[in-house]
Amino acid sequence: xxxxxxxxxxxxxxxxxxxxxxxxxxxxxxxxxxxxxxxxxxxxxxxxxxxxxxxxxxxxxxxxxxxxxxxxxxxxxxxxxxxxxxxxxxxxxxxxxxxxxxxxxxxxxxxxxxxxxxxxxxxxxxxxxxxxxxxxxxxxxxxxxxxxxxxxxxxxxxxxxxxxxxxxxxxxxxxxxxxxxxxxxxxxxxxxxxxxxxxxxxxxxxxxxxxxxxxxxxxxxxxxxxxxxxxxxxxxxxxxxxxxxxxxxxxxxxxxxxxxxxxxx
Numbered sequence: 001x002x003x004x005x006x007x008x009x010x011x012x013x014x015x016x017x018x019x020x021x022x023x024x025x026x027x028x029x030x031x032x033x034x035x036x037x038x039x040x041x042x043x044x045x046x047x048x049x050x051x052x053x054x055x056x057x058x059x060x061x062x063x064x065x066x067x068x069x070x071x072x073x074x075x076x077x078x079x080x081x082x083x084x085x086x087x088x089x090x091x092x093x094x095x096x097x098x099x100x101x102x103x104x105x106x107x108x109x110x111x112x113x114x115x116x117x118x119x120x121x122x123x124x125x126x127x128x129x130x131x132x133x134x135x136x137x138x139x140x141x142x143x144x145x146x147x148x149x150x151x152x153x154x155x156x157x158x159x160x161x162x163x164x165x166x167x168x169x170x171x172x173x174x175x176x177x178x179x180x181x182x183x184x185x186x187x188x189x190x191x192x193x194x195x196x197x198x199x200x201x202x203x204x205x206x207x208x209x210x211x212x213x214x215x216x217x218x219x220x221x222x223x224x225x226x227x228x229x230x231x232x233x234x235x236x237x238x239x240x241x242x243x244x245x246x247x248x249x250x251x252x253x254x255x256x257x258x259x260x261x262x263x264x265x
Contacts, residue, residue: 001215001265002222004029004083005256006056011231011248016043020051026253030054030083032226035076045080056176056224057082066090067105074113082115083224084176086146089119090126099126100139107142118146118176123187129155130166137169147174148228149207150182157184159203167207174211178228179204179255188229190236191246193254201258209263216265223265227255 007028012019023031030053036044048055057080059073070087077085090102103119103126110117119127127133127145130152137143147170152160160167181192181204189197208225215223229235229251236245 001212001220003212003260003263003265004054004222004224005259006030006032006054006224006226007252008226008228009033010228011235016040017047020047020053022249024051024053028053028256030056030224032056032058032086032228034058034060035073035080048080055080055082056226057085058088059085060088061090061102066094067102067109070102070106071109074109074115074117078113078115084116084118085113086176087117087119088122088125092124092126092128094126096132096135099136102126103136103140103143107140116144116175118144118174120146120178121148121151121170123151123155128152130160130163130170134166134169137173143173144175145170145173146176146178147171147207147211148178148180149204150178150180150187153182153184153200154187159184159200171207171211171214174215175224177208177211177223177225179208179225179259180228180230181255188234188236191251191254192229192258205258205262208259212263212265225256225259227252227259229255 005028007023009019009031035057057077059077061070063069074085090099121127121133181189181200183189183200189200192201212223229248231248232244235248237243238245
């Protein structure tokens with residue numbers, strides 16, 4: 001099975017060209033990022049082509065009509081021919097019936113677009129808990145996920161030991177993985193290689209392996225993975241100085257190498 005390791009632009013510094021050049025030289029297959037501004041669109045396409053990078057488009061629903069904002073962003077994303085679209089979808093406080101209506105419309109938009117959409121398991125969004133996500137998946141069998149279970153660890157204040165059935169149902173729908181390691185008190189450990197977080201790393205790796213195994217069993221030829229660790233706010237900092245406790249670029253690179261050494265594709 002082919003795997004494509006993707007680098008998020010989140011937290012990177014420098015010009016867009018400097019970022020893409022560094023990503024390409026590090027061996028990543030593509031980038032994951034929000035849609036560029038209209039003014040930057042041409043330059044964005046040019047640089048993706050120059051550095052031979054695939055693109056995973058990120059969309060973020062909002063406003064008074066989440067479904068309309070989703071549709072508008074997906075229509076723009078199509079023009080970039082992305083590998084897939086990762087969506088931060090709906091809201092955690094949205095009544096369940098409204099969530100179902102949103103995702104039903106999102107599936108129609110996805111079918112018309114002809115590009116797979118993974119709805120991310122993200123805090124603040126409709127899929128912020130394992131049980132809520134499971135209900136939506138049961139209601140709408142065509143829904144697909146971007147798996148970022150670090151959020152669920154934070155929300156549930158655990159490594160999800162009592163959520164096995166809901167995790168299993170989620171695994172079956174995952175088309176894209178955000179390989180960030182969370183823990184009971186937050187969505188991101190200071191460094192995934194630190195021995196004090198060995199259990200968290202092992203648990204997440206087991207989840208990712210189950211997803212890969214399921215994708216292979218159903219005949220999928222490709223899995224995309226983004227080691228999506230974030231900058232300060234997510235990345236721990238020292239008191240008073242706000243100095244990051246680790247280098248974000250190196251953390252993501254460490255995670256990508258760990259995945260290649262430990263996940264059986």
